[in-house]
Amino acid sequence: xxxxxxxxxxxxxxxxxxxxxxxxxxxxxxxxxxxxxxxxxxxxxxxxxxxxxxxxxxxxxxxxxxxxxxxxxxxxxxxxxxxxxxxxxxxxxxxxxxxxxxxxxxxxxxxxxxxxxxxxxxxxxxxxxxxxxxxxxxxxxxxxxxxxxxxxxxxxxxxxxxxxxxxxxxxxxxxxxxxxxxxxxxxxxxxxxxxxxxxxxxxxxxxxxxxxxxxxxxxxxxxxxxxxxxxxxxxxxxxxxxxxxxxxxxxxxxxxxxxxxxxxx
Amino acid sequence: xxxxxxxxxxxxxxxxxxxxxxxxxxxxxxxxxxxxxxxxxxxxxxxxxxxxxxxxxxxxxxxxxxxxxxxxxxxxxxxxxxxxxxxxxxxxxxxxxxxxxxxxxxxxxxxxxxxxxxxxxxxxxxxxxxxxxxxxxxxxxxxxxxxxxxxxxxxxxxxxxxxxxxxxxxxxxxxxxxxxxxxxxxxxxxxxxxxxxxxxxxxxxxxxxxxxxxxxxxxxxxxxxxxxxxxxxxxxxxxxxxxxxxxxxxxxxxxxxxxxxxxxxxxxxxxxxxxxxxxxxxxxxxxxxxxxxx
Numbered sequence: 001x002x003x004x005x006x007x008x009x010x011x012x013x014x015x016x017x018x019x020x021x022x023x024x025x026x027x028x029x030x031x032x033x034x035x036x037x038x039x040x041x042x043x044x045x046x047x048x049x050x051x052x053x054x055x056x057x058x059x060x061x062x063x064x065x066x067x068x069x070x071x072x073x074x075x076x077x078x079x080x081x082x083x084x085x086x087x088x089x090x091x092x093x094x095x096x097x098x099x100x101x102x103x104x105x106x107x108x109x110x111x112x113x114x115x116x117x118x119x120x121x122x123x124x125x126x127x128x129x130x131x132x133x134x135x136x137x138x139x140x141x142x143x144x145x146x147x148x149x150x151x152x153x154x155x156x157x158x159x160x161x162x163x164x165x166x167x168x169x170x171x172x173x174x175x176x177x178x179x180x181x182x183x184x185x186x187x188x189x190x191x192x193x194x195x196x197x198x199x200x201x202x203x204x205x206x207x208x209x210x211x212x213x214x215x216x217x218x219x220x221x222x223x224x225x226x227x228x229x230x231x232x233x234x235x236x237x238x239x240x241x242x243x244x245x246x247x248x249x250x251x252x253x254x255x256x257x258x259x260x261x262x263x264x265x
Numbered sequence: 266x267x268x269x270x271x272x273x274x275x276x277x278x279x280x281x282x283x284x285x286x287x288x289x290x291x292x293x294x295x296x297x298x299x300x301x302x303x304x305x306x307x308x309x310x311x312x313x314x315x316x317x318x319x320x321x322x323x324x325x326x327x328x329x330x331x332x333x334x335x336x337x338x339x340x341x342x343x344x345x346x347x348x349x350x351x352x353x354x355x356x357x358x359x360x361x362x363x364x365x366x367x368x369x370x371x372x373x374x375x376x377x378x379x380x381x382x383x384x385x386x387x388x389x390x391x392x393x394x395x396x397x398x399x400x401x402x403x404x405x406x407x408x409x410x411x412x413x414x415x416x417x418x419x420x421x422x423x424x425x426x427x428x429x430x431x432x433x434x435x436x437x438x439x440x441x442x443x444x445x446x447x448x449x450x451x452x453x454x455x456x457x458x459x460x461x462x463x464x465x466x467x468x469x470x471x472x473x474x475x476x477x478x479x480x481x482x483x484x485x486x487x488x489x490x491x492x493x494x495x496x497x498x499x500x501x502x503x504x505x506x507x508x509x510x511x512x513x514x515x516x517x518x519x520x521x522x523x524x525x526x527x528x529x530x531x532x533x534x535x536x537x538x539x540x541x542x543x544x545x546x547x548x549x550x551x552x553x554x555x556x557x558x559x
Contacts, residue, residue, distance in 0.1 A: 002367040010353070102351035106407075109315050110368040111340040261318040264308050264347075 003107075003117060007094065007124035015128045018086040022132065023139040025082055029075035030143040033068060037149055040066040057204040061226055068144060068152045073160055073225025080167050080220060081200055083136075087129060087168035088192035091175020094121045095257065096185045104262045114258045122250065125172055133165045156229055163223035163234075170219040170242055171196065173249035180256040216241055266293045266329075268415055268446040269314065273323035276309050284309045284470040286323070291448055296441055298461030298478070299450040306470040307450040308348070311419050314448075315345060327415065341369060344413035348420035350404035354393035358403055361392060362410065369411040380406040383432060397424040405433060409440065416440060416447045422456060434460060487525065488549065490518040491532065492539035502531065509549070520545055 036043065044065070047055060055061075058077075064070030095118070098104040107117060140161055144152070175192060178185075185191055203218035215221040215238070222238040269291035276283035284306040291297040301307055312318045314325055316336040325332045327339045352361050362381075366373035381388055384402040395403065401424045408416065416437070422430050437460065441447055451457050457464060458478060466474040493515050502510060506523030515538070521528050532540070 002364065006364055010355075101354070102349075103353055105317065105345075105347050106352060106365070108317055109340060109343070109345045110365070111337045112368065113337045116337075259319065262312070263318065264312060 001120075003112070003120035004124050004127075007121050008127060011090065011094070011124065011128050014089075015132060018082075019132045019135050022079060022082055022086075022136045025079055026075070026136065026140045027143050029078070030072065030140070030147050033071050033147045034149065036071065037066055037068075053208045056207045056210075064226065064229065068148050068150075069156055069160070069225075069229050072140075072144065072157065073229065076160055076164075076225060077220070079136075080164055081196065083132070083164045083168050084171045084196045084200075084220070085192060086132065087171040088175045088196050089188055090125045090128060091172040091177075092179045092185060092192050093175075093188040094125050094179075095176060095253075096179040096182075096188065099184060099262070100186070108262055115254060118254055118257055122176065126169070129165060129168050129172065133162070133168070136164060137161045153229075153232075156232060159228050159232075159234070160223075160225050163228075166223065166242060167219050169246055170222075173246045173253075176253040177249040180253045180260065267291065267326075268293050269297075269325065269327055269448060270329075271310070271314075271323075271325040274310065274313060274320050274325055275322045276313055276318065277321045282306070282470050283321070284313075284467075287467070287470075287472050288323075289465045289472060289475055291446060293446055294441070294444060295462045296437070296447040296449060296460050298457035298464035299448060299467065300452060300454060300457050300464055301467035302452055305467045307452075307467060308419055309470075310467070311417055311448070311450060314417065315340070315343070341411075342414040344408040344411065344416045346404050346408040346416075346418045346421045348423055350400045352392045352400070352403060352407075354391070356392050357388070358386065358390055358392060358395070359388040361403065362388070362407055365407040366410055371411065373410045373412075376412060377406060377410040380409055380436075383436060384429065385432075398426060398429065401425055402429070405436070409436070412440075412443075412445075414445055416445050418447065419450045420452065421449070422451070422453065430456075486545045486549075487521050488518070488541075488543040488545040489521055489528065490516065490541040490543070491537055492516050494536045494538050497535060501535070504531070520549065 047060065060074060061070065065074060098107055108114070137158065141154075141157065144157060174195065178191060178195070199218045200220055202214065203220035206214035206218060206221055219242065222242050223234060227235060267290045269289075271288055271290070274287040275285050282304075287306070287310055299307055299310070309318070313320050314327065314332050316333050319333065328342065330339055332339060356364070358381075362377050366377060380386075384405055386399065386402045386406060390399075392400070392403065401421075405421075408418075418437075422433070425433060434456070437447060437449075447460075449457065449461060461478055463475070463477050465472050496515065497512075497517060499510070499512050499517075502517065502519060504527070506521055506527070508520045508522070510519040511517065
């Protein structure tokens with residue numbers, strides 16, 4: 001418990017900053033909705049001038065963009081990108097910082113197992129993400145109520161919003177895996193930005209190409225908002241592959257970390 | 266009872282040297298010195314004992330329990346001070362110490378304050394603002410605050426001024442009197458000589474000597490320095506038991522181990538101007554071990 005609280009506190013500052021960024025982002029994007037909806041016809045005309053592949057790549061669907069949910073799911077592409085960076089950062093740094101800041105000797109000579117250390121750290125990371133998501137969803141919902149022009153499906157709104165947490169969990173797990181496999185990560189932000197953007201572009205590519213298989217590679221494409229809006233549920237196969245990835249990544253992290261040599265500084 | 270028992274411990278790091286077949290035991294209540302030059306394998310041995318790294322082969326027990334398998338349990342009674350100390354920079358000293366204490370299921374506050382007072386440590390400073398020596402003091406306090414039964418020190422004195430070193434040694438001796446066993450690794454021989462009962466000498470990953478400090482110092486070696494009236498053949502003293510032979514003008518010096526009569530007879534064969542026979546210090550003995558195989 002002491003380690004959990006320590007880690008939670010150690011990351012509270014960065015967590016607050018990330019949460020604020022997400023809130024500002026969603027407030028900004030949603031606040032533009034009324035203006036946008038009023039001039040929708042002109043916007044659609046303008047966008048029709050772009051090739052379809054580009055519209056697809058940036059996640060723009062002209063059929064639904066004028067509704068609040070359609071507009072929100074378009075905005076959500078960028079919100080999830082930001083959230084993914086936060087989670088990947090957290091995952092990559094929370095274990096590796098002990099080696100980077102040379103504090104591993106302190107922590108690992110305490111009467112705790114490495115598994116306990118991992119559990120405390122992962123729990124602290126997940127708790128941070130849960131807090132972020134609660135604040136984010138509350139702000140997004142309030143904002144949606146404020147800017148709506150006509151009624152929208154609240155359940156669908158939450159279903160889309162909550163995928164932020166799911167995407168974050170995948171990137172958190174990936175970050176953990178990366179941090180235990182690579183011996184020494186000098187710069188967390190470059191690793192996490194690089195990885196997240198790679199997956200983001202793979203996601204863009206998959207929409208353009210229209211290949212279902214590529215969608216499995218990019219967590220950003222696991223939860224298509226258009227599908228959620230239409231069917232009112234998630235695509236099971238992607239949920240399953242997401243969960244399997246998280247379980248495998250976290251289990252592997254535990255195993256690797258337990259067997260790892262902590263070399264002298 | 267043996268507090269530490271190391272059996273044929275080997276650790277390979279690919280091409281880099283680790284340790285080979287290291288075996289020794291540390292008995293309850295003793296201060297055991299572990300000496301060798303930098304890179305000889307002292308830290309590797311200690312890090313294996315603390316299960317920071319895993320051995321390639323061999324094993325070690327602490328308090329009779331396997332040091333890897335029962336690591337968390339064993340560590341409740343171990344205090345460890347590394348040669349270079351690093352702590353969470355954004356913390357205050359007091360918070361770091363409290364965090365450290367929170368790992369042990371007992372109240373360490375009183376001892377913590379006591380130790381901080383002895384070591385003259387300001388508890389309200391931030392870790393990042395501390396000098397190297399002050400960080401070391403934090404290390405000493407956090408290593409001792411839970412009153413461990415086994416204290417493992419890896420070149421602990423670097424960065425401490427002589428006064429603090431003295432206080433630290435006094436502290437260790439007091440802990441030892443209270444029953445704590447101490448494993449003291451160092452490349453500074455005088456401090457080992459001062460503090461330790463027995464010593465293991467490690468070189469290039471192998472233990473080359475295991476002895477009581479007193480035996481090392483008293484029984485075995487005499488340091489001879491002879492001034493002759495005329496030039497002397499360097500090979501004159503080339504007999505078994507003579508080491509570290511040095512000749513400079515008319516002065517010849519060496520370490521001798523063996524029957525003192527043999528050497529006295531040899532000396533009586535030549536004209537001498539002056540003669541000194543001294544107890545060598547540990548450093549000279551150690552250099553002898555160290556140079557021998559080169």
